[in-house]
Amino acid sequence: MVNNRANKQQAAKGQTANKKAGSGQVRIIAGQWRSRKLPIHDLDGLRPTTDRVRETLFNWLANDIAHARVLDCFGGSGALALESLSRYASYAKIIELQRTAAMQLKANLNTLKCDKAEVINADTLVVLQNGCDQGFDVVFIDPPFRKGLAEKTIQLLDSKGWLNDGALIYVEIEAELTQMAIPASWQPLKDKTTGQVSYRLYQYQAEENPANTEE
Template sequence: MKSRSSSPQPRSKAPVAPTAQPGEVRIISGQWRGRKLPVLDVQGLRPTTDRVKETLFNWLMHDTRDRLVLDCFSGSGSLAFEALSRHAHSALLVERDQKAALQLKQNLARLNCSNAEVRHSDTMQLLAGPALQQFDLVFIDPPFRQNLALPCARLLCNGWLKPDALIYLETEKELDISELPPSWHLLKDKIAGQLAYRLFQFQPV
């Protein structure tokens, strides 16, 4: 008779969802769930982490479908791609760096996405001009500590936002947001490491 081993049997580990690796972004949910897209190593480009992005889109769970999206400092395009995957109506991705803008166009082609436009432009200059249209979901995730977030917020109020538009703002955590437009009403906020991320609603007087 064989004696039974008294050593405990190893427990099977629960499957772990894959995360984006350096040089790529991963789409978390929607029609392109699990797709990974390449990202260039560009100075100042800092893709939103999977954990922060997951929290944001939990906040936006019922508020992406059919939205007109503006991604102000698109960079990797991670936020716009996620919204498009979750059936946003369309998206305008604004990116100043020429190589990053080209990468965005290539990634949209990889996704066979026809309802998004990449504009190679300086965001502040674009917003300072006449509004191209009004948007109801806006992402603002500029390079940190370059004094871009608050001026961008003020420019958006010049005709770029639909009433009740939702605005996501990701900044360095020490940024004083007391100078944000009074028409921006805070809905959600959270701190993660060195960054703060917040969701606002635009309610013009």
């Protein structure tokens, strides 16, 4: 009887530990996977974009997300990339440094039977430094706060050929970060602040080649 009681206590502790290890969920708001809830891990620096902010963002992107090539620079929970794919984005590249989060992203894509996404478990700045063969139409920059990553990411996207002409770029940063260098080719479209979070939408306009400019 003592052994049975000890075993039950140990099992209960194990269940509690499991809940703590991966206690979160991300909910897809709209599209083909509307209201689906997917598991996420409770990891340091993982800060899923809230439903309220995502609703605002995807209202901004309502006419541009279908058939778009999407780049999620800091995948985290995958909330932004998954929402885009649910709303019929044609492809999503998701970069995530933490291996556990990257593996969970792959598992969630498998659960959704989605073959239109690629998860890269790597340092975002290293990946962006290497450039790409084909640009993107919608880009999400939602890095861990207070690490100076947003501005470095912006500069690499602009200089390494990641953006198609007319690309829309979403930036989510800490509200107190009021000064940030933005390329002249990025035109501000929208911005809001909710609590401690500031979020903005820009549009990239490629510079005209002077040789092709009509007099």
